[in-house]
Amino acid sequence: MHFADKLYGRISSTGSRIVIGIDPDPRRLLAPDSKFRGAFPGKSDEYLLDAFCSTVIEIAQAYACAVKPQAAFFESMGILGWKALASCIQNARRHGIPVILDAKRGDIGHTASAYAQAYLHPESEFFADALTVNPYLGPDTLEPFVAMAKRNGCGLFVLVKTSNPGSCAFQDLKVVDRPEEAPGSVAAKVAEAVDSLGRSNIGTSGFSNIGAVVGATYPEHLELMRQIMPKAVFLVPGYGAQGGTPDDVKPAFYPDGTGAVVASSRGIIFAYESHPNPDHADILEAMAKAAEKARDDINSATIAST
Amino acid sequence: MHFADKLYGRISSTGSRIVIGIDPDPRRLLAPDSKFRGAFPGKSDEYLLDAFCSTVIEIAQAYACAVKPQAAFFESMGILGWKALASCIQNARRHGIPVILDAKRGDIGHTASAYAQAYLHPESEFFADALTVNPYLGPDTLEPFVAMAKRNGCGLFVLVKTSNPGSCAFQDLKVVDRPEEAPGSVAAKVAEAVDSLGRSNIGTSGFSNIGAVVGATYPEHLELMRQIMPKAVFLVPGYGAQGGTPDDVKPAFYPDGTGAVVASSRGIIFAYESHPNPDHADILEAMAKAAEKARDDINSATIAST
Numbered sequence: 001m002h003f004a005d006k007l008y009g010r011i012s013s014t015g016s017r018i019v020i021g022i023d024p025d026p027r028r029l030l031a032p033d034s035k036f037r038g039a040f041p042g043k044s045d046e047y048l049l050d051a052f053c054s055t056v057i058e059i060a061q062a063y064a065c066a067v068k069p070q071a072a073f074f075e076s077m078g079i080l081g082w083k084a085l086a087s088c089i090q091n092a093r094r095h096g097i098p099v100i101l102d103a104k105r106g107d108i109g110h111t112a113s114a115y116a117q118a119y120l121h122p123e124s125e126f127f128a129d130a131l132t133v134n135p136y137l138g139p140d141t142l143e144p145f146v147a148m149a150k151r152n153g154c155g156l157f158v159l160v161k162t163s164n165p166g167s168c169a170f171q172d173l174k175v176v177d178r179p180e181e182a183p184g185s186v187a188a189k190v191a192e193a194v195d196s197l198g199r200s201n202i203g204t205s206g207f208s209n210i211g212a213v214v215g216a217t218y219p220e221h222l223e224l225m226r227q228i229m230p231k232a233v234f235l236v237p238g239y240g241a242q243g244g245t246p247d248d249v250k251p252a253f254y255p256d257g258t259g260a261v262v263a264s265s266r267g268i269i270f271a272y273e274s275h276p277n278p279d280h281a282d283i284l285e286a287m288a289k290a291a292e293k294a295r296d297d298i299n300s301a302t303i304a305s306t
Numbered sequence: 307m308h309f310a311d312k313l314y315g316r317i318s319s320t321g322s323r324i325v326i327g328i329d330p331d332p333r334r335l336l337a338p339d340s341k342f343r344g345a346f347p348g349k350s351d352e353y354l355l356d357a358f359c360s361t362v363i364e365i366a367q368a369y370a371c372a373v374k375p376q377a378a379f380f381e382s383m384g385i386l387g388w389k390a391l392a393s394c395i396q397n398a399r400r401h402g403i404p405v406i407l408d409a410k411r412g413d414i415g416h417t418a419s420a421y422a423q424a425y426l427h428p429e430s431e432f433f434a435d436a437l438t439v440n441p442y443l444g445p446d447t448l449e450p451f452v453a454m455a456k457r458n459g460c461g462l463f464v465l466v467k468t469s470n471p472g473s474c475a476f477q478d479l480k481v482v483d484r485p486e487e488a489p490g491s492v493a494a495k496v497a498e499a500v501d502s503l504g505r506s507n508i509g510t511s512g513f514s515n516i517g518a519v520v521g522a523t524y525p526e527h528l529e530l531m532r533q534i535m536p537k538a539v540f541l542v543p544g545y546g547a548q549g550g551t552p553d554d555v556k557p558a559f560y561p562d563g564t565g566a567v568v569a570s571s572r573g574i575i576f577a578y579e580s581h582p583n584p585d586h587a588d589i590l591e592a593m594a595k596a597a598e599k600a601r602d603d604i605n606s607a608t609i610a611s612t
Contacts, residue, residue, distance in 0.1 A: 025420070070413075070417060070420075072411075072413055072418070072420035072424065073417070073420045075420065075424040075432075076420040076421070076424040078392070078430060078431040079385070079388055079389060079431060082385055082388050086384070086385065104411070104440070105378075106410055106440060107378055107410055108468060108469065108470040109470060111329075111376060111378045112378070114379045114381070114382040115378045115381065118378065118381040118384075124382075124384060125384040125385060126381075126384060134410070134440050135442065135476065136440050136441065136465060136468075136476060136477070137465070137468045137470060137473060137477075138470055138471075138472030138475040138476060138477070139472055139475050140471055140472030140475075141468075141470055159442060159443070162414060162442075162443045162447075163414065164414040164415060164443060164446055165446055166444030166447060167443060167444045169444040169445050169446075169499065170442060170444060170492060170495060170496060171442070171443075171444070173481045173495060174482050175480055175481055175482065175492065176479075176480050176482055177479065183482050186476060186479060186492055189475075189479060190476060193475065
C-alpha cells in the first residue's frame with residue numbers, strides 16, 4: 001500500500017493528525033530515581049525500555065496517526081538500545097500504527113542504498129513505514145531512498161526547514177541558481193527537489209510518498225513551503241515543548257485538514273512526570289490526557305471551519 | 307589527548323596519510339559465492355564480518371593513519387551489524403589506530419547530544435575517536451557534538467563539500483545574503499562555521515579537532531576550502547574508486563604534507579576480488595599491496611618537493 005494512503009487511512013480511523021515521538025531519553029527514563037522506574041520496581045533497563053515503548057504505542061493506538069521513534073536516543077544506549085528499537089518498531093507495526101523512523105540519514109550512492117536497506121526493506125529488523133532523511137549531500141543521494149521506499153510501500157520525510165533556532169544559518173541563505181533568477185532560500189531549493197522527487201509516486205489520497213519536515217516554529221515558511229510542495233505530506237516538528245502553537249501549524253494544512261501531521265514528543269510521553277509518584281495506570285492516564293489534548297488542539301486549529 | 311595530535315602522531319609513525327574505509331557491503335562479502343566467504347569455508351556471517359574487519363585493521367596498522375568504518379553497511383545488517391561495528395571499533399582502538407566513524411549524524415539540541423553520547427562518549431560500546439556530522443540543520447546543532455568531542459579528546463569531520471556528482475545542487479548554490487560581499491557558496495558558509503567552531507580547540511600540531519569533509523572530485527573547491535578553514539584537518543573522500551587522482555587531492559594539503567588525510571575504501575578492501583580464488587593470505591597480500599600503493603601515491607603527490 002502507498003505510504004500516504006496508509007497514513008490517511010489512520011488519520012480517518014483515529015481522527016488524529018498527531019505523530020507521537022518516542023524519545024526514550026535514558027537520563028529521564030533509566031535514572032535510579034526516575035518516576036518511570038518507580039512504577040516498575042526491581043525491573044531491568046531492558047524491561048523499562050520495552051515497557052516505555054509499549055506504553056507509548058498503547059496511547060498511540062487510540063490518539064495518534066503514527067509514531068516517530070527517535071533513533072538517537074536508542075543509539076545512545078548501544079546494543080541494548082538497538083534491540084529496544086527493533087522491538088518498538090515491530091510492536092507498533094503489529095498494532096497497525098505507521099512508524100516514521102526519525103534517523104535523519106543521508107549519504108552518497110551505494111552507502112545511501114545501505115541505509116535504505118537498513119530501514120526501508122521488509123527483511124530488516126528495523127523495517128519502518130517511513131524514514132527521515134537529510135538532503136545536504138544533494139538530490140542524487142536521495143534517489144536510492146526514493147527507489148527503495150517506492151518499491152516497499154514506504155515514505156520519506158526530507159528535512160527542508162527545521163525547528164531549531166539556528167536553522168536559519170544555512171537553510172535560510174538567499175541563493176541564486178542562475179544570474180537571471182530571483183533569489184530563493186536554500187530550503188526553497190530543497191523543497192523544489194522534494195516536490196520533483198515525489199511527483200512520480202502520488203497515492204489515491206492525492207499525496208506523494210515523499211514528504212517534508214518543516215518546523216512549526218517558522219509559520220511564515222510553512223505557507224511558502226505548502227506552495228512549493230503541494231503534493232508532499234508535511235511532518236511538522238516543534239509543536240508543544242519546542243514552542244509551536246496550534247495556530248502556528250495551521251499553514252501546513254489544506255483547508256480540508258489534509259496535508260500535514262504534527263509531531264509531539266516530550267509533552268506527551270513525559271506527561272506523567274508532573275505526577276508525584278505515578279504507577280503504570282497513572283502513566284497511561286497522563287500520556288492519554290496529553291495526547292488527547294494535542295489531537296483536539298490540532299484538529300480545532302486546522303479543521304475548525306469545515 | 308587532542309584528536310588532531312593523535313592523528314598526527316599516527317601519520318608520523320606510519321608515514322601514511324591514508325584512512326582506510328571499512329565498508330563491509332554484505333552483497334560483496336556475505337553472498338554465497340563471495341570470494342571472501344570462499345577463504346573461510348563453513349564459517350558464519352558473524353565470523354566473516356569480524357574476520358573482514360580484523361583483516362582490514364591488520365592492514366591499517368601498517369599502512370594507514372586511521373580507519374573509517376562506514377556505519378551504513380553495518381546498519382544494513384541489523385543487530386548482527388551493530389555487534390560487528392562495536393567489535394570493529396574496539397579492535398582498531400586496541401591496536402592504537404584512530405577510528406573515524408562515518409555515520410553523518412545530525413539533529414537538534416538534546417537529540418544531537420544523544421548522538422554524541424552514542425559515539426563520542428568513553429562509556430559507549432561504539433566510542434570512536436571521531437565522527438562525521440551533517441551541518442544542514444545549522445551550527446547550533448553541531449555544538450553538542452563539539453562539546454562532547456572536546457571533553458573526550460575526540461574529533462569531528464563536518465560535511466562541507468561532498469564527492470558525489472549531485473553535491474553541486476545545494477552545496478554550490480551562490481549565496482546573495484550580503485550584497486556588499488562577494489557571493490560565496492553554501493559550502494563556503496558551512497566552511498566558515500566549521501572554522502569558527504574549531505578555533506577554540508587547536509592542538510599542539512596546529513590543527514583543530516573540528517575537521518571537514520571536502521571531496522577530491524572537486525579540486526578547485528579544495529583550494530578555496532583550504533583558505534577558509536586553515537586550522538581544519540580535511541578528510542578527503544572520492545580518491546580511487548570514485549575517480550579522484552593523487553594530483554586532485556594535492557590542494558587539500560599544505561606544502562609540508564600536513565592538513566589532510568585521504569580516504570580510500572573499495573580500492574583497498576576489495577583488492578582481493580581480482581584474485582581468482584584467494585585464501586586469507588592472498589586477501590591480506592592484495593589489501594596490503596593496494597594500501598601501500600595508495601600511501602605512496604598520496605605521499606609522492608603531496609610531499610614530493612620537501
